[in-house]
Amino acid sequence: MSARADVNPMGNPTGNPMLRRGRGALAWLRRNLFSSATNTLLTLAALYALWKVVPPLLDWAFVEAVWDAPGGRACREAQGACWAFIADKHRFILFGTYPFEQHWRPGAAILVFVALYGVSALRSCWRPWLALAWLAGLAMIGLLLWGGAFGLPYVEDERWGGLVLTLVLATFGIAFAFPLSILLALGRTSALPAVRVLCVAYIELIRGVPLISVLFMASVMMPLFLPEGLMIDKLLRAQVALILFAAAYLAEAVRGGLQAIPRGQYEAAEALGLSYWKMTTLVILPQALKIAIAPLVNTFIGLFKDTSLVVVIGLFDLLSTVKTALNEPAWSGHGVEAYLFASFVYFVFCNAMSRFSQRLERDLAHGQRAQAPQAGRAG
Amino acid sequence: MTPALPAAARSGEGARAGPPAAGGARALRDPHLRGLVYQTGLVAAVALIGWYLLSNAAQNLAARAIASGFGFLGREAGFAIGETTLFSYAAADSYLRALGIGLANTFRVAAIGIVAATLLGTLVGLGRLSRNWIIARLASIYVEVIRNVPLLVQLFFWYAMISVNFPGPRDAFKLLPGVFLSNRGIVFPFPQAHPAYNWLPAALVTGAALAWLACRWAARRQARTGAQFPVMSTAIVLLFGVPLFAVLAAGAPLRLEYPVLGGFNFSGGAVLTPEFAALLAGLVMYTAAFIAEIVRAGVISVDRGQVEAAYALGLRRRHAMRLVILPQALRVVVPPLTSQYLNLTKNSSLAVAIGYPDLVSVANTTINQTGQAIEGIAIIMLVYLTVSLSISAFMNAYNRRVALKGGARA
Secondary structure, X not given: OHHHOOEOOOXXXXXXXXXXXXXXXXXXXXXXXXXXXXHHHHHHHHHHHHXXXXXXXXXXXXXXXXXXOHHHHHHHHOOOOEOHHHHHHHHHHHHOOOOHHHOHHHHHHHHHHHHHHHHHHOHHHOOHHHHHHXXXXXXXXXXXXXXXXXXXXXXXXXXOOEHXXXXXXXXXXXXXXXXXXXXXXXXXXXXXXXXXXXXXXXXXXXXXXOHHHHHHHHHHHHHHHOOOOOOOOHHHHHHHHHHHHHHHXXXXXXXXXXXXXXXXXXXXXXXXXXXXXXXXXXXXHHHHHHHHHXXXXXXXXXXXXXXXXXXXXXXXXXXXXXXXXXXXXXXXXXXXXHHHHHHHHHHHHHHHHHHHHHHHHHHHHHHHHHHHHHHHHHO | OOOHHHHHHHHHHHHHOOOOOOOHHHHHHOHHHHHHHHHHHHHHHHHHHHHHXXXXXXXXXXXXXXXXXOHHHHOEOOOOOOOOOOOOOOOOOEHHHXXXXXXXXXXXXXXXXXXXXXXXXXXXXXXXXXXXXXXXXXXXXXXXXXXXXXXXXXXXXXXXXXXXXXXXXXXXXXXXXXXXXXXXXXXXXXXXXXXXXXXXXXXXXXXXXXHHHHHHXXXXXXXXXXXXXXXXXHHHHHHHHHHHHHHHHOOOOOOEXXXXXXXXXXXXXXXXXXXXHHHHHHHXXXXXXXXXXXXXXXXXXXXXXXXHHHHHOOOOHHHHHHHHHHHHHHHHHHHHHHHHHHHHHHHHHHHHHHOOOOHHHHHHHHHHHHOOHHHHHHHHHHHHHHHHHHHHHHHHHHXXXXXXXXXXXX
């Protein structure tokens, strides 16, 4: 531990050894900001840039900002940001064209989503009942959004929109793409050549093309490939496209985990006489998925961000409602504020996932380090 | 629990396979034969689904009287394209030419974007490792914020910023003499058009070839005699000097054409349209955040002992960097960097959302006009697959060069 004291968090030695000692604010400043001539110059340059950028930005975002402007008139005269736009349009941005008096339903659905995410993030809740909780939660969300029972009027999914649609696309996307990706990854590492070739071809094909082309395929081409008379609505087609796309990327993350499993594990499982599926589900996957958690969560974040692309095929997700709200003449010209708000919402969800993945990675790494000597002693 | 499993597994499989014939029981347990059966089943199922979908498509196309095939490529496109750098294009040209222009636009934004994102990403990545607390903080805030916001939102943000919030050409921001920033994009001085510039591509190739030969010669000589040669500076001089000399020798004017404000817009010089500028800004900033993390991981991966050993040998900082640190860091950096370059190229397809005429955007217009959805999407996918596979082949070849060679020599 003592060796780390003279190394800053980035792992670099902190310059002049005379400066490493000492406590207090002054020593900290000298160590981290003014340790050498170049460092001092960098600090001054950065401070100057911040001084030039931050105060005008704060001025724009808070001091001069307009928070309430009926009809948008006050915004046109003001110098600052027009947050009144968000205040005026927040119902549309969050819930899209969902019937106005029924807005509590998508609102409740968002809460159920967040509750499900929260429960899943707690490792103490990683028990079989979690799968049941997810099933129940997703069923409840479906009931809330579609309605048609318990006195809730039916709302067709064409009218879903806003944040709730983004959450639906992302969550159902992950829920279906993940199992599919496990099959693809197993297929890619399979000993059967035909299975391997098919899985490799699928994964490489999907990973080689942009998501936008897969979405176009779903929106334009898929109707051509279905028998006449069978129509699948736009939301489901986009959802299928997202699932097929995400599965290829998730499969590569799972494969990374599979490849990290030592050969001995396979050999031991085979020596016990386990069949392929028993070996896979009891021995290999539990270890491989644990290793793959960090890249998997990163791919989940990617999928969450990618749902924003459905705007190009005309679905009303969060980004799309923001964009549509800007079309109103009273508020046009406030794109910067609108997209900053959209960025903020996406950031909150993605940052939470990324924080969670970092913490989990650290915890699991600690777990492995703590277990290793024990295993050694036992052996 | 464990000893019970094999029996259970086997009986389970027997049950799944149905009642076996007398000699069939052994055959069913033969893993080789069973594998063969599984694979035949899978291939047959995939083929069957494929055939089903294709026959549906054929029926639907016949019902809608859409002729399949690529014959439409020769027909007149009839739509204008906003940006046609490098090649000429008019609405009367064919769809094929329009798609070619789109592809050129994709390559233009991807090539500039890759270079700029690499530079910015390296700066930010090194910034995160800086001893300077403010710089390290700023760099990590940049990475955290940019990575967690969808690229498309960023593109819309930049586009709104440029096209709405920037002033008109009359009160454009003047960044440098002759460089103006307005809601019509960015204008900057550019060499006047002259036939001499037709020699530029050939001269560039010659310069690159000469530089490569010089590097090889220097490496051989050093291997033979140990004498060093200033390879880096020679290569730079050859790379840039040969084209410059060729163009000047052919009589190109040594003058830049400056943009001038006339009427409602600038004329002269070169212009980056708001669409291109927004797309480039979004792609570069987004990809740079990912590249920064890769660079950081690469630098951390080089053992401190390697640096200390290099200094102990008396290498200068510059040489230690080039001969010891970089080659080892690159080994870690190159594979993920390749996939970032591919991502940038694929992400450039988001251009369609802000109206930059890249390949996807032109193909989309083509699909809407002709109804040839299958062919249009097939073209998009084929082009991106080709680009993806060739970039990864190129980078794999490079990766093989920088990979550890210890095993082969030992």
